[in-house]
Amino acid sequence: MTRCIFHIDLDAFFVSVEQALVPELLSKPVIVGGRPDRRGVVASASYEARAFGVRAGMPLAKAYRLCPRAIFLQGSFPRYRNASARFMRILADFSPCLEPMGLDEAYLDVTGCELYGSARQLALNIKERVKRELNLVVSVGIAGCKVVAKIASDSGKPGGLVEVAPGQEKGFLAPLPVARLPGVGRKTEQALRVMGITGIGQLAALPPGLVKSRFGAAGMMIHHYANGVDNRRVEPPGEAKSISRETTFAQDTLDRRLLQATLRYLCERVGAELRQHSKQARSITLKLRYADFETITRRLSSKEATNADEVIFAIVARLLDQALARKQKLVRLLGVEALNLVGDGKQLYLLDSMSQRMEHLDKAVDRIRKKYGFTSIQTGRTLALKDIFASDKGDYMLETPSLSR
Ligand SMILES: [Mg+2]
Numbered sequence: 001m002t003r004c005i006f007h008i009d010l011d012a013f014f015v016s017v018e019q020a021l022v023p024e025l026l027s028k029p030v031i032v033g034g035r036p037d038r039r040g041v042v043a044s045a046s047y048e049a050r051a052f053g054v055r056a057g058m059p060l061a062k063a064y065r066l067c068p069r070a071i072f073l074q075g076s077f078p079r080y081r082n083a084s085a086r087f088m089r090i091l092a093d094f095s096p097c098l099e100p101m102g103l104d105e106a107y108l109d110v111t112g113c114e115l116y117g118s119a120r121q122l123a124l125n126i127k128e129r130v131k132r133e134l135n136l137v138v139s140v141g142i143a144g145c146k147v148v149a150k151i152a153s154d155s156g157k158p159g160g161l162v163e164v165a166p167g168q169e170k171g172f173l174a175p176l177p178v179a180r181l182p183g184v185g186r187k188t189e190q191a192l193r194v195m196g197i198t199g200i201g202q203l204a205a206l207p208p209g210l211v212k213s214r215f216g217a218a219g220m221m222i223h224h225y226a227n228g229v230d231n232r233r234v235e236p237p238g239e240a241k242s243i244s245r246e247t248t249f250a251q252d253t254l255d256r257r258l259l260q261a262t263l264r265y266l267c268e269r270v271g272a273e274l275r276q277h278s279k280q281a282r283s284i285t286l287k288l289r290y291a292d293f294e295t296i297t298r299r300l301s302s303k304e305a306t307n308a309d310e311v312i313f314a315i316v317a318r319l320l321d322q323a324l325a326r327k328q329k330l331v332r333l334l335g336v337e338a339l340n341l342v343g344d345g346k347q348l349y350l351l352d353s354m355s356q357r358m359e360h361l362d363k364a365v366d367r368i369r370k371k372y373g374f375t376s377i378q379t380g381r382t383l384a385l386k387d388i389f390a391s392d393k394g395d396y397m398l399e400t401p402s403l404s405r
Contacts, residue, residue, distance in 0.1 A: 002166050004119050005234060006108040007141040007149035008091060008126060011158040013104035014044035014075050017083045020135035029054070029067050032075040036064035043075060047158055083134060090129050094122065099234045107146055109234035123161050143169065145230035151180055169228025174201030183222045188215065200226045217248075237277055244285075245269045246335025252291040254330055263320060264313050266336040269374075271309040272366055279341045280305035284312055286319040287335030290327070298323060305342050309362055312338065 010016065014032040019025045029049035034040040042063050045054040052067035063070065084103035092098050097109035110122055123140040130138050141152025142163040151173065152162040164172045173181075178200055179189050191214070197203050203211075204226035211223045224230065245266045253259065263286075274281060283301040298319040306312060316336050368377045 002111075003109065003144050004111045004113075005143060005146055005149045006110055006119075006123060006126075007143075007146070007153040008106050008108060009139050009141075009153045009157070010087060010104040010130075011137045011139055012044055012046050013083075013136075014080055015046045015049075015073075016136050017080055018073055018075070019046070021079075025071060029070040030073065031060070031063055031067075031070045032073045033060055033063075034072065034074055036060045036072050045070075083136070086134055087130060087136070090133060091126065093129075094126055096236065097234050098236055100237065107149065107234045120161070120163055123163075127161065145169070145228070146232050146234070147182060147225045147230040148172065148228055150182065151176065154180070170201075170204060173226060173228055174199065174204065176200045178203050178226075181222055181225050183218065183225065188219075188222070191215070204228075216250075242337050242339035242341065243270050243273045243277075243279070243281075244287075244335060244337035246287060246333060248289075248333045249331065252330035252332050254324075254328065259320065259324075259331060259334065260317065262334055263316055263336065264309075266334065267313040267316060268309045270336050270338050271307055271312055271362060272369065272374075274307035274338055274341075275362060275366055278343060279338075280307045280343075281312075281338035282340035282342060283338070284315045285335075285337040285339065286316040286323070287333070287337065288320070288323055288331060289333035291330040291332050293332070294329075295333075296323060301340065305340075307338075307362075308359060309365075312336065 015025075015030045018030065018032060025046075027048060028046065029052065030046040031042055031044070031049050031054060033043040038060060040060050042054060042056050042058045042060060044056060045063070049063070049067050049070050052070075054063045054066050054070065060072070064072070080103055084100075087104070088098065088100050088106060091106055091108055095108050095110045095113055097111075099107040101107065110119060113122060119142050123142060127138055127140060130136055137159050139153045139157045139160040140162075141149040141154070141156065142161075143149040143152055144164075144166050148164050148169045152164050153160065155176075156162040177198060178184050178192050181200060181203075184192075192198070192203065195214075197206065203223065206223065208220065208223060211219045215222070247262060247266065249258075249262075282303065282305045283299055285297050285299040287295065287297050289295040300315050300319065320334075365377055
């Protein structure tokens, strides 16, 4: 069955919430992020401010130089969180298959929701309800897969409704610049430009073998996207039975430092996702594939659940030591899986002060990473990765695309 996926994105979210509250701010250049004489960056800018070149993530001082008559607001995170929750509740009325992406975007799989008429009519109904109940404007992209739906909603901003019919995906993407594809950061864009590739259509036409040899598995993912192919499902949060990350080394290795650092990185990715979903794991699995493709898994289960990076790492590091003590073979792949998940409010034991400190530390790290990218802050144990892997858009580009999420 052809899927029908919506990408729904609130326009200039923070600013629009402020404008909905104070109508005098409408149609004016408004910037949420703080006072322009303070350090800090633009969190959100109205389209009137964007016309002056102001962009999210830009230092406030620069935004002030570009648009001195803009109205600068401190903003209120609780207000945005509240608006976001109401937004998501509206979307959930249209389909249970809802995957929120941060506060102001979501994917909605409406395959088979003919009850509401055409996909287009359904999208109009969503726009109308969000406008009526929240006084906010959304852009909607409609397509058969996530990546095209996302780019479609971007193309229609602000206030857009862009539908890409089945079979039209490649033609829709072709004229757009490669940077519009998720996963194409500045480095990849630059590398493609050197090859004479600037448009998605050009990228799509490259032989897959060339893309793979030049950009690895992450490049293959981008190549699929460029061709309008994306099999990722819309996954409602909490549906996950387990959370895992794994990576294949560029070269088979027995280098302890590299193995440990990679393992630590995988643990941090798994831990971050557990905490993001407010989950803890009762079982942790180490997956190890040797150069000859023999694959082993080692699991440790406990009645005490955890989502602390340090604890997860301590478990898999020990399992790795045990496995390597038994067999001295080159390692091809390492993976970490957290399973037997429980909600993190339901702990059966009292946190001692040590694990409480670790929890605070992990949460602080999560906040920094959310703001500045995953590699903006690193523990000593992953620093070894810096020399080995290139970083793009704030994440390491490892061989497995799932790692770059
Ligand atoms: Mg948005």
